[in-house]
Amino acid sequence: MDKSLEGKVALVTGGGSGIGKASALQLAKEGARVALADIKEDDAKETKEEIESFGGKALIIETDVSKEEGIERCYKQLIDQFGRLDIIFSNAGVNGKITPIEDMAVEEWQQTIDTNLKSTFLTVKHAIPYMKEEGGSIIITSSVNGNRTFSNFGFSAYSSSKAGQMAFGKMAALELARYHIRVNVICPGAIETNIEENTHPEEDNLEKIKIPVEFPEGNQPLQNRPGRPEEVADLIVFLGSDKSRHITGTELFIDGAGSLL
8 A cells, every 4th residue: 555645635526427436436445535536426435335335535526528617616525624735636637529620610520529528627727726735636637549549530629628638637747846736648559448428529521530540469569459448447546646746847758759750
């Protein structure tokens, strides 16, 4: 166990499934108290129950992270319950509408940008007053898409939001360093999660913009499989702990070298 996480308080957005759930569980096992922010309380109940099953402490806060008033209420509830804030894993996001640029409605573009990028801004902005005195760690989930991979056709809104998170994370890291608040960005590749449930591809329309791409046999070179949420969770625990105390403004790709193909 990493003793530096004992007694700390972590907020995990999108903590009901996938990378968020795995990270919340691992943070709790290391001694952190965890607040789970999810758009529906029911989505995070299983995570909370699992944390409590091994003696951990968890709180569910139903939150739409793309709404400022929702984020403000979330932090107030968290502080009222736990009294402090040390770690933020800004992880909630969607793939959104997958379609050619010319076919994408402005509303579809905006929904993806709001859910992924605006929510990251709001989550970080409203955390600062609670973290300024003691410092802490903020971790943002970006993606290889928009930072190292650009061949997923139809993902223009998603990739733009993920590229924006990278730039925002670096700006925040420098601005908040004076408060000993570290900001790092993780860029997962293919990970076994349920984000595909929020994906809405228009296969017929995508055919008109696709360019044939042939990958070498096995496009996950390191493990020859998609990553697992638990493997990302190990990285989140490291970045949230004092072991990464001199790391900030850094992007970390966790994709088994898949995006290098």
